Amino acid sequence: xxxNPKIHTRxxxxxxxxxxxxxAFTTALAQTPDKRKQTTIQTxxxxxxxxxxxxLPWGAATFGYMENGGNEYYSTRTWxxxxxxxxxxxxxxxxxxxxxxxxxxxxxxxxxxxxxxxVASFTPAHHDDTFLVxxxxxxxxxKDAAAVATVPVTFDKKAPVxxxxxxxxxxxxxxxxxxxxxxxxxxxxxxxxx
Numbered sequence: 001x002x003x004n005p006k007i008h009t010r011x012x013x014x015x016x017x018x019x020x021x022x023x024a025f026t027t028a029l030a031q032t033p034d035k036r037k038q039t040t041i042q043t044x045x046x047x048x049x050x051x052x053x054x055x056l057p058w059g060a061a062t063f064g065y066m067e068n069g070g071n072e073y074y075s076t077r078t079w080x081x082x083x084x085x086x087x088x089x090x091x092x093x094x095x096x097x098x099x100x101x102x103x104x105x106x107x108x109x110x111x112x113x114x115x116x117x118x119v120a121s122f123t124p125a126h127h128d129d130t131f132l133v134x135x136x137x138x139x140x141x142x143k144d145a146a147a148v149a150t151v152p153v154t155f156d157k158k159a160p161v162x163x164x165x166x167x168x169x170x171x172x173x174x175x176x177x178x179x180x181x182x183x184x185x186x187x188x189x190x191x192x193x194x
Contacts, residue, residue, distance in 0.1 A: 037135045039164075046169040048087035049176045049191060051104075052130050055164040056081070056137055058183035067155070069109035080105040080141045081180075082167060083130045084119065089194040090175065092119055095149035097191070103131060103145050106153070117153040117189070120145035155185035 039054040065074035084102040091097065102119050109115040122142040124130060131142045161184040168179045175192040 039137060040134050041130065041132050042167070044167045044169045044178075046171055046176055048099075048193065049090075049169050049178075050085040050087075051167050051169055051178060052083040052085070052132055053081060053165060053167050054132055054134070054137065054139070055166070056182070057164050058162065060183060063183065063185060066106055066108040067115055069111065069115075075108045075110075078105045078107050078118075078141045080131065080139055080145075081165065082178075083132055084178075086191075090191045091194065092189070092191050093149040093151050095119075096194070097121075097148060102148070103142055105141050105145075107150075114152040115154070116150050117187075118147050118150040120147045122146070153187065155180075155182075155187045157184050158186060159184060 039056055042053055042055050044051045044053070062074050065072050066079065069075050080103050082104040084104055086097055086099050086102070089096060089098050097119065101122055101124055103122050105118050105120065107113075107116045107118065120141075122131065122145045131139060133139050162181055166181045168181075170177050170179065172190060173192075175190060178189050178191065180187040180189075
């Protein structure tokens with residue numbers, strides 16, 4: 001059978017080129033840092049209210065699982081996103097929060113219930129500890145978390161879009177507003193000081 005050496009040479013060159021491209025692409029992927037693993041603990045504070053949180057990278061699809069519900073991993077667990085520390089007693093959703101440590105977590109929407117925001121007390125292992133872990137976007141809700149109040153929650157959708165979670169604490173009347181900005185989602189919740 002006749003064999004054309006030019007065709008074999010071209011075929012071999014093509015195989016080598018594809019292999020080099022695949023190698024370069026794999027190397028580029030390996031060098032792209034995972035933003036989730038680069039999260040650090042941030043702090044927002046005003047007066048007697050302090051909020052610690054991870055600068056979680058914005059994930060529209062992930063947040064969609066929480067807003068819309070479903071059977072995905074993201075829809076079937078609680079999402080602790082902030083450590084609230086109070087130096088004075090306060091009220092939230094008509095419930096008293098005594099001075100101390102609290103976890104703020106979201107429970108995704110289900111077939112029967114809306115997405116909710118819970119404030120739960122917990123006890124850090126040491127005085128200044130937090131349950132948050134830098135680089136761990138799947139941090140678990142503390143095992144000893146005891147819910148104080150849970151309310152249905154809806155985030156407003158508006159510009160601007162931020163690349164990572166931002167939380168601000170601002171004086172508002174006789175208390176403080178906690179402003180959560182994640183991607184293009186916004187939530188403001190109010191703590192009234194006693």
